[in-house]
Amino acid sequence: GQQVMQIPQYQHVQEGEDFTTYCNSSTTLSNIQWYKQRPGGHPVFLIQLVKSGEVKKQKRLTFQFGEAKKNSSLHITATQTTDVGTYFCAGEFGNEKLTFGTGTRLTIIP
Amino acid sequence: ETGVTQTPRHLVMGMTNKKSLKCEQHLGHNAMYWYKQSAKKPLELMFVYSLEERVENNSVPSRFSPECPNSSHLFLHLHTLQPEDSALYLCASSQGEGAGDTIYFGEGSWLTVV
Numbered sequence: 001g002q003q004v005m006q007i008p009q010y011q012h013v014q015e016g017e018d019f020t021t022y023c024n025s026s027t028t029l030s031n032i033q034w035y036k037q038r039p040g041g042h043p044v045f046l047i048q049l050v051k052s053g054e055v056k057k058q059k060r061l062t063f064q065f066g067e068a069k070k071n072s073s074l075h076i077t078a079t080q081t082t083d084v085g086t087y088f089c090a091g092e093f094g095n096e097k098l099t100f101g102t103g104t105r106l107t108i109i110p
Numbered sequence: 111e112t113g114v115t116q117t118p119r120h121l122v123m124g125m126t127n128k129k130s131l132k133c134e135q136h137l138g139h140n141a142m143y144w145y146k147q148s149a150k151k152p153l154e155l156m157f158v159y160s161l162e163e164r165v166e167n168n169s170v171p172s173r174f175s176p177e178c179p180n181s182s183h184l185f186l187h188l189h190t191l192q193p194e195d196s197a198l199y200l201c202a203s204s205q206g207e208g209a210g211d212t213i214y215f216g217e218g219s220w221l222t223v224v
Contacts, residue, residue: 031210042112042200042215043153050210088153090213097166098213100153 002027004091006101014109019076021104023089030092032065032072037103038085046074081108113137114216116201122222123191131186131219133201139214141207142184144176147218148197159184160207191223 005024013019023032031050035043047056049065049072056063060083062075072091076083086105090098114135123129135142144156158166159178173195175187184201198218204211 033212035213042217043213044112045212045214048210048212086152092210097155097158097207100155103152 002091002093002096002099004029004089004099004101006089006104008104009102010105010107012107012109013079015081016078019079019083019106021074021087021089021106023072023091023101025070025091025093027093028069029072030069030094032092033090033098034063034072034074035088035090035100036085037088041085043088076106079106079108081110084108112214112216114201114203114214116199116216116219118219119217120220120222122224123188124224125191125193127191128187128189130188131199131201131221133184133186133216135182135184135201135203135214135216137203137214139203139205140181141204141211142178142181143202143204143213144174144184144186145200145202145215146197147200153200157186158207165207188221191221193223196222 033048034046037043047063053067054065060077064073086103088103089101117132141160143158146154156170157176162178173190177185200218201216202213204213
C-alpha cells in the first residue's frame with residue numbers, strides 16, 4: 001500500500017529552539033493532516049492542508065504542503081514544554097483511507 | 111472529552127482469556143475505526159466500518175474480531191491473544207470514510223497480554 005515517510009523519528013531540543021518534522025510521499029497526496037499525541041494521550045487533529053503550496057499557521061506552528069503535494073512540514077518556533085509529544089502526519093491518496101506517518105517524538109530540554 | 115469513549119482504559123488478560131473492548135462515539139459520525147499503536151508500528155489501522163458495514167480489514171489475525179451493532183458503537187472481541195498483542199488500542203470515528211475526513215480518536219485501551 002501507499003506509504004508516508006516521516007523524519008526524524010526523535011528530536012530533542014532545548015526549550016526556546018525551533019523544531020521541524022517532515023513528511024514525504026512517493027506519490028501525490030489528495031490532502032495531508034497533522035495530529036499531535038501528548039505522552040500518555042491520544043492523537044488529536046491539528047490541521048488539514050489541501051492545496052498545492054498551502055501554508056497555514058497556528059500561533060507558533062507553521063504547516064506547509066509542497067508544490068507537488070508529495071511532502072509536508074510542521075515547524076514550531078521557540079518551543080515550549082507544552083509542545084512535548086509525538087507529531088504524526090497522515091496523508092490521503094485519492095479516496096483511500098488516511099495513511100499515518102511513523103511520527104516524530106519531540107522532547108524538550110528545559 | 112473527545113466525543114469518543116473507550117472502555118476499559120486498561121486491561122490485563124491471559125492468553126486463554128476472552129475479553130472485549132468497547133467504543134462509543136457521540137459525534138453522529140458514520141465511520142468508526144480500530145487502530146493498534148505499539149512501539150514497532152505507531153499507528154496501524156486494523157478495521158474500518160462505514161454505516162455499520164466493514165469496509166476494510168488490514169489482514170488482522172482472526173483472534174481479533176470486530177463488531178459494529180450500530181453507527182455509534184464498536185467492539186473489539188479478543189480471544190487467545192499473544193504477548194506481542196500488548197499495545198494501545200485506539201478507537202476513532204469520522205463523519206465519513208472518504209477524502210478529507212478528520213479522524214477523532216478515543217483515549218485508548220491499554221492492553222497487556224500475560
